[in-house]
Amino acid sequence: MAKVTYLEAIRQAQMEEMQRDDRVFIMGEDIVCNVFGTTTGFVEAFGLERVRDTPISENGIVGAGAGAAMVGMRPIVDVTLSSFLYPAMDQIVSIVAKSRYIYGGQAKLPLVIRSCLFYGNANAAQHSDRPYSMFMNMPGLKIVAPATAYDMKGLMKAAIRDDNPVMMFEDGTCWSSKDEVPDDPDFIIPLGRGDIKREGTDVTVVAVAGGVPVALKAAKQLAKEGISLEVIDPRCLMPLDRELILRSVRKTGRAITVDPAHQTCSAGSEIAATIAEHAFDALRGPVLRVCTADTHIPFSPTIEKALFPTVDRIAAAARRLVGIEQPAAA
Amino acid sequence: MTDQTNDRSLEKYRRMLRIRHFEDKAEAIHAQGEIPGALHTYAGQEASGVGACMALGESDYMVGTHRSHGHPIAKGAKLRPLMAELLGKATGICKGKGGSMHLSDFSVGSLGETSIVGSGVPVATGAALGSKLKGDGRVALCFFGDGATGEGAFHEGLNLAAVWKLPAVFVCENNGYAVSTPARTHVPVKTLADRAKGYDMPAIIVDGQDVDAVEAAIAQAVERARTGGGPTFVETKTYRYADHAVNMGRILLDRGEEVGEWRKRDPITLYRARLLEQGVSAETLDAIEREAADEVEDALRFARESPLPEQAEAFDDVFTAAVPIPDYLADA
Ligand SMILES: Cc1ncc(C[n+]2csc(CCOP(=O)(O)OP(=O)(O)O)c2C)c(N)n1
Ligand SMILES: [Mg+2]
Numbered sequence: 052m053a054k055v056t057y058l059e060a061i062r063q064a065q066m067e068e069m070q071r072d073d074r075v076f077i078m079g080e081d082i083v084c085n086v087f088g089t090t091t092g093f094v095e096a097f098g099l100e101r102v103r104d105t106p107i108s109e110n111g112i113v114g115a116g117a118g119a120a121m122v123g124m125r126p127i128v129d130v131t132l133s134s135f136l137y138p139a140m141d142q143i144v145s146i147v148a149k150s151r152y153i154y155g156g157q158a159k160l161p162l163v164i165r166s167c168l169f170y171g172n173a174n175a176a177q178h179s180d181r182p183y184s185m186f187m188n189m190p191g192l193k194i195v196a197p198a199t200a201y202d203m204k205g206l207m208k209a210a211i212r213d214d215n216p217v218m219m220f221e222d223g224t225c226w227s228s229k230d231e232v233p234d235d236p237d238f239i240i241p242l243g244r245g246d247i248k249r250e251g252t253d254v255t256v257v258a259v260a261g262g263v264p265v266a267l268k269a270a271k272q273l274a275k276e277g278i279s280l281e282v283i284d285p286r287c288l289m290p291l292d293r294e295l296i297l298r299s300v301r302k303t304g305r306a307i308t309v310d311p312a313h314q315t316c317s318a319g320s321e322i323a324a325t326i327a328e329h330a331f332d333a334l335r336g337p338v339l340r341v342c343t344a345d346t347h348i349p350f351s352p353t354i355e356k357a358l359f360p361t362v363d364r365i366a367a368a369a370r371r372l373v374g375i376e377q378p379a380a381a
Numbered sequence: 382m383t384d385q386t387n388d389r390s391l392e393k394y395r396r397m398l399r400i401r402h403f404e405d406k407a408e409a410i411h412a413q414g415e416i417p418g419a420l421h422t423y424a425g426q427e428a429s430g431v432g433a434c435m436a437l438g439e440s441d442y443m444v445g446t447h448r449s450h451g452h453p454i455a456k457g458a459k460l461r462p463l464m465a466e467l468l469g470k471a472t473g474i475c476k477g478k479g480g481s482m483h484l485s486d487f488s489v490g491s492l493g494e495t496s497i498v499g500s501g502v503p504v505a506t507g508a509a510l511g512s513k514l515k516g517d518g519r520v521a522l523c524f525f526g527d528g529a530t531g532e533g534a535f536h537e538g539l540n541l542a543a544v545w546k547l548p549a550v551f552v553c554e555n556n557g558y559a560v561s562t563p564a565r566t567h568v569p570v571k572t573l574a575d576r577a578k579g580y581d582m583p584a585i586i587v588d589g590q591d592v593d594a595v596e597a598a599i600a601q602a603v604e605r606a607r608t609g610g611g612p613t614f615v616e617t618k619t620y621r622y623a624d625h626a627v628n629m630g631r632i633l634l635d636r637g638e639e640v641g642e643w644r645k646r647d648p649i650t651l652y653r654a655r656l657l658e659q660g661v662s663a664e665t666l667d668a669i670e671r672e673a674a675d676e677v678e679d680a681l682r683f684a685r686e687s688p689l690p691e692q693a694e695a696f697d698d699v700f701t702a703a704v705p706i707p708d709y710l711a712d713a
Binding site for chain 2: 080081083084086104105106107108109110111134135137138172173174175176177178344345346347349350351352353354355357358364367
């Protein structure tokens with residue numbers, strides 16, 4: 052075990068899987084130049100055939116990834132920022148998500164589509180998206196959004212080994228966070244299993260991606276006030292570990308979702324609906340959502356920061372819930 | 382040289398200098414953290430933008446890119462709202478919502494400086510379609526980089542403009558690179574202008590460091606567009622002096638000697654020499670340079686003294702009508 056950053060975890064996961072399986076290759080814009088450091092040493096190790104710089108053609112490279120996957124390769128397509136997934140929407144939705152189904156199971160698409168959630172750094176609305184929840188609305192795509200280096204490594208390796216299309220969302224606010232990460236080349240975290248990041252008794256906080264560290268900070272702060280938060284990170288949004296979430300809510304009777312996506316139809320909204328639908332009897336108050344406000348992300352940092360989930364908003368939501376003391380319905 | 386052409390020449394010189402001084406200042410204060418976010422500078426490409434815009438009429442349309450500072454200045458925009466935008470101020474041209482990648486001034490005919498590569502091309506096509514439908518004689522010019530020609534939106538936009546013979550001019554500012562990737566590796570054709578062949582669109586290749594040559598090429602394209610001859614593709618061969626974006630803590634691509642070679646053909650230096658040769662006095666040119674530098678200082682002073690936006694303004698302009706502001710931000 053060594054302490055490494057979230058970005059280094061991505062690099063290690065890809066490196067190990069490319070060493071393990073020569074059907075795995077990676078392509079993306081400026082990947083050889085290695086802008087963010089997730090492909091350091093790859094050209095030397097694997098050569099330019101397996102580490103491919105591409106033209107600026109997101110729709111093309113995602114679709115080419117799908118085609119290569121259909122003929123037995125296991126591509127990793129790095130779309131860099133998640134805002135650049137939109138030009139590729141056509142291939143992601145109509146080809147990647149649907150081919151296996153339309154063709155009655157004849158097609159297999161072991162494809163990983165990587166992109167970064169790049170927000171909170173004054174790059175304005177066209178470069179600050181957090182679009183995983185849009186893709187949750189589309190069957191056929193596995194969706195992963197880890198918050199720690201440990202989870203990133205295990206889940207990225209699982210994604211590369213999975214025989215289905217997986218979208219990996221890498222939260223830029225977590226890039227430099229560090230963790231003990233196993234060196235075992237077969238360290239895998241199965242897709243679809245969430246994790247309890249902090250145990251607690253009063254309120255369940257289900258936090259997504261960069262929302263997780265914010266929720267953990269809130270938990271620390273509220274502990275001083277005698278309010279105990281249980282922080283759950285689903286890690287995968289599709290498939291979603293409903294059992295873990297519902298078990299926790301049944302224990303605490305209160306739930307908050309924390310999600311850096313815009314609130315309407317966010318992952319946090321889907322999780323809140325799941326809780327309301329399946330654990331209504333255990334709830335002592337409403338399920339509250341702490342998401343990003345329903346407006347675009349402005350450039351000016353003075354008005355950008357407060358739009359995303361904050362410790363204060365999570366704390367206020369938790370205080371409100373513990374203040375609402377209604378007996379659980381029978 | 383008549384007074385009028387002289388005015389025009391001096392105006393080209395002035396606009397190029399405004400851009401250069403604006404960019405130098407922006408880069409310097411960005412390094413100090415006064416400008417947040419990414420900053421892509423236009424220094425080196427001035428003749429491309431200014432030559433193109435000088436060939437347009439005031440009411441003609443223009444669409445640009447993430448490398449957005451040069452285009453509005455080339456089209457005659459005032460500097461104060463542009464600099465204020467870089468500083469994220471409420472007085473910015475986009476009220477602090479857009480920042481460095483989006484210095485779009487609609488008052489000079491801009492319809493966006495869009496940072497999603499290739500996304501501006503269909504917009505220019507659509508503006509040209511609007512002109513055609515309205516019959517108002519306006520032309521829409523689109524700036525984009527060599528890298529943008531890999532995008533589907535670029536090809537679809539060109540195809541539409543060609544099949545409908547729209548009054549559009551597509552200006553590929555070929556600076557040789559898309560971030561770290563040289564054009565020779567991301568473009569299969571010998572020269573970017575060859576992209577137009579698939580659309581049976583006339584193409585012109587021009588020295589992008591020569592502002593007069595660019596102006597002449599674009600003027601020809603604009604003339605064709607206005608007289609119903611359809612779109613033209615113009616490739617300006619140019620160069621950006623800085624790395625893809627500035628002050629990133631790391632150089633993405635070391636271009637070695639090449640930068641110095643291009644600096645020898647600096648568009649402003651070249652043009653100054655030409656103007657001197659044509660009999661314009663050094664004093665006149667120096668005065669223009671001082672004015673440009675002063676305008677940039679004035680814009681910066683204005684930007685610094687301007688207020689930041691209020692939190693509630695984050696909710697303006699999602700739609701024409703107001704959208705609800707969540708409670709937790711209502712009195713922030
Ligand atoms: C759709 C999309 N993909 C990728 C990017 C990231 N990106 C920003 S600028 C750029 C290179 C653009 O190159 P070019 O079109 O030649 O313009 P230049 O920067 O050279 O002016 C890239 C890849 C983006 N902004 N949008
Ligand atoms: Mg370029």
